[in-house]
Amino acid sequence: MLCKRIIPCLDIKDGRTVKGVNFVNLRDAGDPVELAQQYAEEGADELVFLDISATEQRRKTLVELVEKVARAIDIPFTVGGGISTVEDVHLLLQHGADKVSVNSAAVKRPELIDEIALTFGSQCLVVAIDAKQIDKQWKVHLVGGKVPTEIDLFEWAKTVEERGAGEILFTSMDHDGTKNGFANAALAQLSESRQIPIIASGGAGNISHFSATFIHGKADAALAASVFHFGKIPIHKLKAALKDNQIPVRL
Amino acid sequence: MKVVILDYGAGNVRSVAFALERLGVDAILTADPESIKNADRVIFPGQGEARMAMQKLAASGLEQILPKLKQPVLGICLGMQLLFESTEEGNTKGLGIIPGAVKRFSSGKIPQMGWNTLFDLQGPLFEGIHENDYMYLVHSYFAPLVAETTATAHYGLNYSVAVQKNNFVGVQFHPEKSGKAGQRLLRNFLNWNK
Numbered sequence: 328m329l330c331k332r333i334i335p336c337l338d339i340k341d342g343r344t345v346k347g348v349n350f351v352n353l354r355d356a357g358d359p360v361e362l363a364q365q366y367a368e369e370g371a372d373e374l375v376f377l378d379i380s381a382t383e384q385r386r387k388t389l390v391e392l393v394e395k396v397a398r399a400i401d402i403p404f405t406v407g408g409g410i411s412t413v414e415d416v417h418l419l420l421q422h423g424a425d426k427v428s429v430n431s432a433a434v435k436r437p438e439l440i441d442e443i444a445l446t447f448g449s450q451c452l453v454v455a456i457d458a459k460q461i462d463k464q465w466k467v468h469l470v471g472g473k474v475p476t477e478i479d480l481f482e483w484a485k486t487v488e489e490r491g492a493g494e495i496l497f498t499s500m501d502h503d504g505t506k507n508g509f510a511n512a513a514l515a516q517l518s519e520s521r522q523i524p525i526i527a528s529g530g531a532g533n534i535s536h537f538s539a540t541f542i543h544g545k546a547d548a549a550l551a552a553s554v555f556h557f558g559k560i561p562i563h564k565l566k567a568a569l570k571d572n573q574i575p576v577r578l
Numbered sequence: 579m580k581v582v583i584l585d586y587g588a589g590n591v592r593s594v595a596f597a598l599e600r601l602g603v604d605a606i607l608t609a610d611p612e613s614i615k616n617a618d619r620v621i622f623p624g625q626g627e628a629r630m631a632m633q634k635l636a637a638s639g640l641e642q643i644l645p646k647l648k649q650p651v652l653g654i655c656l657g658m659q660l661l662f663e664s665t666e667e668g669n670t671k672g673l674g675i676i677p678g679a680v681k682r683f684s685s686g687k688i689p690q691m692g693w694n695t696l697f698d699l700q701g702p703l704f705e706g707i708h709e710n711d712y713m714y715l716v717h718s719y720f721a722p723l724v725a726e727t728t729a730t731a732h733y734g735l736n737y738s739v740a741v742q743k744n745n746f747v748g749v750q751f752h753p754e755k756s757g758k759a760g761q762r763l764l765r766n767f768l769n770w771n772k
Contacts, residue, residue: 329686329733330693330712367757372693398596403714403755423592425755448626450689450716493689493716524687547687577693577712 330577331541331569332372332548333562334526335555337362339378339408342388360395366555367400369562372577374400375428375496375550378408385409390422397423405453413442420447428453428496431469434476434483437490444491453526454492456483458513459500465513472500480513481520488523495521496550498528506532506554514544526550534560534568541574579768581605582617584657586634594623594654597754601765609638618649619768624656628719629668631656645673651746652767658741658748659721667719675746678724685734689718693756694731694739701728701742703749703766711759713739713751721750 338345343357363374376396378389393406406419407428416427433439433454443452457472458465458480465480484495497517499510509530518525524547527540531551540546554560566576581598585591585607598605605621606613614620622644624631635641644651653661660672665680672680683690693712720737723730729740731750739750747767753760 328694329690332692397593398599401597401600401755401757401761421592423596425593446626450691494691522688524689524691548692
């Protein structure tokens with residue numbers, strides 16, 4: 328049976344992990360490669376690296392990191408952050424990334440989705456969508472959720488699937504950082520209306536939130552950052568608990 | 579041992595090279611027919627879309643060369659699907675090494691993306707790999723169960739996740755991304771003396 332996936336997300340700036348990472352066993356808590364290896368050993372199913380650098384060197388630094396990660400780990404990983412051209416994607420895949428994630432650039436120019444899907448296949452393209460409820464309507468937001476648009480979440484999800492996205496990573500800006508659970512009602516609506524897999528993001532605070540997003544949110548995968556980085560939820564413990572709840576996971 | 583990985587265009591072939599590197603083998607990424615003919619092991623990773631991949635194989639002459647190879651050949655993902663006679667993806671004619679037609683999934687989330695278990699494991703590739711081991715899969719099209727099937731998975735229906743005919747083996751999953759079980763499969767392939 329296909330398993331539900333648990334995906335830790337690492338924020339990267341200038342080739343280093345950003346948020347305080349609190350693993351006892353790490354020699355260097357800022358080294359994304361070492362952290363990636365640790366997560367892979369703990370049972371993470373995939374990893375996401377989100378690059379938030381803003382320097383001129385960013386592309387070169389990111390490509391070097393991607394290659395180091397690809398050499399070191401034997402589970403799939405996705406790279407996102409500032410990707411806006413087919414050439415950006417080519418460079419990352421060529422250096423060992425399995426998938427890329429695009430966000431604002433696809434909203435600004437939706438043809439980018441078609442171009443990437445046709446060139447490299449849908450399987451390597453995750454479209455990330457940040458959305459927030461305004462007057463009970465889910466609206467897509469840009470630039471890490473800071474800039475609202477008039478675009479409806481569910482309409483946009485339909486468009487990205489039709490244009491060739493292989494997966495949708497949906498982050499609820501209303502839930503992100505709250506640690507109160509995922510946006511399960513919106514997730515379920517997304518998952519039931521779309522044929523491609525949906526990754527839930529934003530709101531993970533405890534183990535039962537993950538169960539709820541798989542059961543009630545119908546998510547295919549769940550992504551989180553801080554609960555994993557600070558060791559609040561050890562991945563193997565999370566997966567054992569999910570299994571006890573009859574949720575198929577890789578153990 | 580000379581191991582070549584067919585590199586016929588866009589996509590991530592280096593993951594396979596890195597996985598072999600972790601096993602202590604430096605593989606050569608190439609589309610050069612001579613280099614491929616002289617290799618001890620040939621790995622044929624799938625990249626992108628079926629029709630485009632077959633066009634690239636045809637353009638480089640590999641479409642003719644591949645089916646005639648005598649050394650062990652491993653097709654991965656699309657590389658396994660193209661061992662078959664045809665695929666629904668782009669209505670494409672495959673290499674025809676294994677009889678049967680690859681079809682698109684018709685239920686469930688498409689693509690199937692993630693870790694799934696295998697069963698009915700047979701043959702030297704699966705030595706040391708168990709029925710409950712997980713492999714990482716990403717695919718929208720599936721190969722049917724055929725006489726050459728050496729492992730089965732379930733996603734709405736039972737289908738082939740591994741096949742073998744003579745010196746040709748194919749796996750639908752990505753051994754290079756499937757943790758320790760995947761690494762074991764790659765090692766078995768390198769050690770396989772057909």
